[in-house]
Amino acid sequence: xxxxxxxxxxxxxxxxxxxxxxxxxxRSGVINIALEGIMAIGxxxxxxxxxxxxxxxxxxxxxxxxxxxxALAGMIYSLLLGFSAITLKADQTIGGTALNMxxxxxxxxxxxxxxxxxxxxxxxxxxxxxxxxxxxxFTAGPLTYNIFLIIGIVLLIVSYVFLYKTKYGLRLRSCGExxxxxxxxxxxxxxxxxxxxxxxxxxxxxxxxxxxxxSVSIWNFEVGVTGFGFLAxxxxxxxxxxxxxxxxxxxxxxxxxSLANIADATALSNLHLSxxxxxxxxxxxxxxxxxxxxxxxxxxxxxxxxxxxxxR
Amino acid sequence: MGxxxxxxxxxxxxxxxxxxxxxxxxxxxxxxxxxxxxxxENGAGKSTLMSILFGLYQPTSGMIKKNGKEVKxxxxxxxxxxxxxxxxxxxxxxxxxxxxDNIILGIxxxxxxxxxxxxxxxxxxxxxxKYGLKxxxxxxxxDITVGxxxxxxxxxxxxxxxxxxxxxxxxxxxxPQEIEELMKIMKNLAKEGKSILFITHKLNEIMETxxxxxxxxxxxxxxxxxxxxxxxxxxSKMMVGRNVNFKVDKQPAKPTETVLKIENMTVPSKMHKNxxxxxxxxxxxxxxxxxxxxxxxxxxxxxxHALTGLEKMTEGKIFFDGADITNASIRExxxxxxxxxxxxxxxxxxxxxxxxxxxxxxxxxxxxxxxKGGFIKQGAVRAFAERLIDQYDVRSGQGPITIARSxxxxxxxxxxxAREIDKNPDLLVAVQPTRGLDVGAIEYIHSQLVAQRDxxxxxxxxxxxxxxxxxxxxxxxxxxxxxxVGQLYxxxxxxxxxxLYMAGAKKDVVPAEMNS
Numbered sequence: 001x002x003x004x005x006x007x008x009x010x011x012x013x014x015x016x017x018x019x020x021x022x023x024x025x026x027r028s029g030v031i032n033i034a035l036e037g038i039m040a041i042g043x044x045x046x047x048x049x050x051x052x053x054x055x056x057x058x059x060x061x062x063x064x065x066x067x068x069x070x071a072l073a074g075m076i077y078s079l080l081l082g083f084s085a086i087t088l089k090a091d092q093t094i095g096g097t098a099l100n101m102x103x104x105x106x107x108x109x110x111x112x113x114x115x116x117x118x119x120x121x122x123x124x125x126x127x128x129x130x131x132x133x134x135x136x137x138f139t140a141g142p143l144t145y146n147i148f149l150i151i152g153i154v155l156l157i158v159s160y161v162f163l164y165k166t167k168y169g170l171r172l173r174s175c176g177e178x179x180x181x182x183x184x185x186x187x188x189x190x191x192x193x194x195x196x197x198x199x200x201x202x203x204x205x206x207x208x209x210x211x212x213x214x215s216v217s218i219w220n221f222e223v224g225v226t227g228f229g230f231l232a233x234x235x236x237x238x239x240x241x242x243x244x245x246x247x248x249x250x251x252x253x254x255x256x257x258s259l260a261n262i263a264d265a266t267a268l269s270n271l272h273l274s275x276x277x278x279x280x281x282x283x284x285x286x287x288x289x290x291x292x293x294x295x296x297x298x299x300x301x302x303x304x305x306x307x308x309x310x311x312r
Numbered sequence: 313m314g315x316x317x318x319x320x321x322x323x324x325x326x327x328x329x330x331x332x333x334x335x336x337x338x339x340x341x342x343x344x345x346x347x348x349x350x351x352x353e354n355g356a357g358k359s360t361l362m363s364i365l366f367g368l369y370q371p372t373s374g375m376i377k378k379n380g381k382e383v384k385x386x387x388x389x390x391x392x393x394x395x396x397x398x399x400x401x402x403x404x405x406x407x408x409x410x411x412x413d414n415i416i417l418g419i420x421x422x423x424x425x426x427x428x429x430x431x432x433x434x435x436x437x438x439x440x441x442k443y444g445l446k447x448x449x450x451x452x453x454x455d456i457t458v459g460x461x462x463x464x465x466x467x468x469x470x471x472x473x474x475x476x477x478x479x480x481x482x483x484x485x486x487x488p489q490e491i492e493e494l495m496k497i498m499k500n501l502a503k504e505g506k507s508i509l510f511i512t513h514k515l516n517e518i519m520e521t522x523x524x525x526x527x528x529x530x531x532x533x534x535x536x537x538x539x540x541x542x543x544x545x546x547x548s549k550m551m552v553g554r555n556v557n558f559k560v561d562k563q564p565a566k567p568t569e570t571v572l573k574i575e576n577m578t579v580p581s582k583m584h585k586n587x588x589x590x591x592x593x594x595x596x597x598x599x600x601x602x603x604x605x606x607x608x609x610x611x612x613x614x615x616x617h618a619l620t621g622l623e624k625m626t627e628g629k630i631f632f633d634g635a636d637i638t639n640a641s642i643r644e645x646x647x648x649x650x651x652x653x654x655x656x657x658x659x660x661x662x663x664x665x666x667x668x669x670x671x672x673x674x675x676x677x678x679x680x681x682x683x684k685g686g687f688i689k690q691g692a693v694r695a696f697a698e699r700l701i702d703q704y705d706v707r708s709g710q711g712p713i714t715i716a717r718s719x720x721x722x723x724x725x726x727x728x729x730a731r732e733i734d735k736n737p738d739l740l741v742a743v744q745p746t747r748g749l750d751v752g753a754i755e756y757i758h759s760q761l762v763a764q765r766d767x768x769x770x771x772x773x774x775x776x777x778x779x780x781x782x783x784x785x786x787x788x789x790x791x792x793x794x795x796x797v798g799q800l801y802x803x804x805x806x807x808x809x810x811x812l813y814m815a816g817a818k819k820d821v822v823p824a825e826m827n828s
């Protein structure tokens with residue numbers, strides 16, 4: 001039971017962070033299907049920092065530095081989406097898909113090059129990186145937590161306050177609902193859409209790092225982030241683009257995801273079901289839930305439509 | 313008169329778009345505290361001129377002055393800084409926001425990092441009391457009526473302390489009661505010292521509210537007149553460039569054989585559980601214009617949808633030219649000779665992101681005239697579109713390749729009418745064909761309907777406008793709560809009697825077989 005709780009918390013925080021990221025982008029009017037890729041790039045940046053500076057820096061500054069690196073990398077990578085979707089007015093789904101494909105491939109190339117250089121350059125480097133994650137994990141009572149739980153809760157509250165209690169949130173939301181209205185009262189729609197995409201990159205990159213670091217100490221970048229970015233999209237939709245509903249949806253999906261991890265070690269193993277069935281569950285659950293709930297979806301009205309000042 | 317009497321002057325404004333001169337040396341001078349109407353046909357350049365004043369477009373040449381001093385207006389922020397506000401034809405409101413949030417958007421009051429709406433709310437309530445703009449500041453936009461949404465837009469301007477208020481065709485979307493209220497509000501605002509620019513092509517509204525009126529025609533400045541020294545006829549002559557005939561010119565109808573026969577039609581409603589159309593039967597013959605009159609929402613929309621195939625009927629039969637078309641598809645009905653000028657031109661009339669020529673062949677691109685082996689004959693389509701554009705005077709920026717969305721509403725309507733009438737239909741179903749159009753275009757469309765009739769075709773007109781019903785039709789069927797409650801003849805009835813039937817105060821048992 002503690003194991004289930006542990007994994008649920010771990011995954012819930014990741015899904016929530018990334019889904020909140022998607023929410024900011026879509027609330028500003030840009031569909032962000034590139035979350036998967038942004039996570040991979042963010043995770044890569046954080047782990048590279050751990051790998052390069054591990055041992056030379058104090059644990060606490062290493063934690064801060066790697067987290068900042070992952071978020072910044074995600075943010076910079078998301079600028080590509082912003083450039084194609086906002087400045088070039090390209091189709092946002094195609095642009096996002098391209099970023100997803102690019103991210104995993106780029107991560108593998110970078111890691112192989114890095115390992116190759118470290119291993120003397122014989123060309124047979126692996127796409128795996130190993131690192132120490134002790135500094136991210138602490139124990140309280142019977143459970144171990146990771147630092148991202150705290151960061152996640154803080155960011156959830158900040159997201160809510162930003163979106164609903166500040167003028168910036170009001171402006172960002174107006175750009176996703178009715179950009180012509182925003183423009184007519186002097187709000188720069190392009191600027192706010194870039195802001196939405198960049199916040200989304202920040203949270204997505206951070207989420208990618210939060211997914212990889214606490215659970216294992218070696219990561220193969222060939223698998224990207226194993227579809228978590230897409231799961232986060234489902235969480236965002238199930239959460240109806242609202243922060244606290246997203247948090248609740250993230251917990252719900254995380255429970256399904258955790259079942260796979262604990263299936264072997266608990267009473268569930270008596271059912272003699274294949275591990276694959278548990279692995280499929282979150283995705284099947286998301287398909288069913290989205291099919292049932294997408295009808296009364298409260299998606300931002302103008303999302304996915306490039307804003308063009310001249311159009312009637 | 314000294315220059316300082318004018319709060320805003322737009323002098324010798326010219327604005328060119330690719331292929332079209334939207335404004336050609338136009339001058340408009342607005343006095344403080346007056347209601348100044350801007351009159352012109354669809355596509356005369358009224359909206360362009362106001363967009364320039366509001367900073368959405370830059371003029372190609374010309375000068376704007378405020379209180380005698382030259383100003384540059386590069387964007388809506390500049391306009392706002394000069395206290396110029398605008399109520400757009402299509403409201404610029406975020407539907408899922410509250411009234412208050414929409415009003416403060418862009419100039420949000422804050423306390424530290426956070427929004428502080430209390431003071432703003434008080435100011436909005438005070439303003440709405442002062443000017444009689446009844447609206448609940450906490451209501452969500454999508455829950456309130458169009459009239460209230462418009463009042464929100466007005467409050468948006470007042471909240472920004474705007475002195476110059478632009479209204480872009482504000483009455484097009486309102487019910488008669490709401491229009492009356494808006495007129496009162498506008499007079500109130502002018503009395504309090506606001507200066508109002510009022511874009512419209514409805515002459516009655518100008519005569520009722522405006523102090524002065526500037527007239528544009530095809531982008532050119534025609535003149536500015538004092539309303540108290542002019543008449544409706546004079547205004548319409550200045551607008552259209554010739555005398556406008558408010559009375560439709562036509563001979564008595566000579567109906568021949570029955571072309572459309574409707575038997576016991578019943579159509580369910582999408583809004584409520586009752587049937588929208590209840591057991592309706594009537595005939596339409598060649599050579600007559602039959603008008604279905606009624607107040608909006610009495611089943612006319614559902615009736616037309618069932619007739620044209622957009623909706624299924626639950627009971628009854630439709631015979632067209634003797635054939636049973638009750639279960640025919642929309643295309644089969646169209647090909648058998650029914651044309652449909654739809655009520656909602658954006659939803660059912662045009663594919664807005666297609667070009668004008670593509671829209672014009674929508675119902676016949678499969679004809680061998682326009683395709684060979686599955687490929688569209690571009691040349692034939694272009695020539696066809698050019699002929700229709702010429703014949704029906706459809707004005708657009710780039711001719712056949714203009715994107716339909718970029719055209720003015722009146723010209724979109726003309727394009728639909730050209731397409732539908734050119735099919736040479738045996739039955740023309742025209743639903744509110746003149747809605748939102750100016751007097752010149754209305755006159756033209758009415759004459760086209762009569763011409764169809766005189767060619768021996770049948771016309772079924774659905775209209776909410778009493779003038780149109782009385783002037784154009786040969787026979788009137790009044791629809792009330794989904795039933796035909798009366799059959800009247802325009803030369804034997806009065807507007808008052810028609811009104812009684814439409815309001816449900818009078819009701820006849822109309823025989824199922826109605827022939828004349």
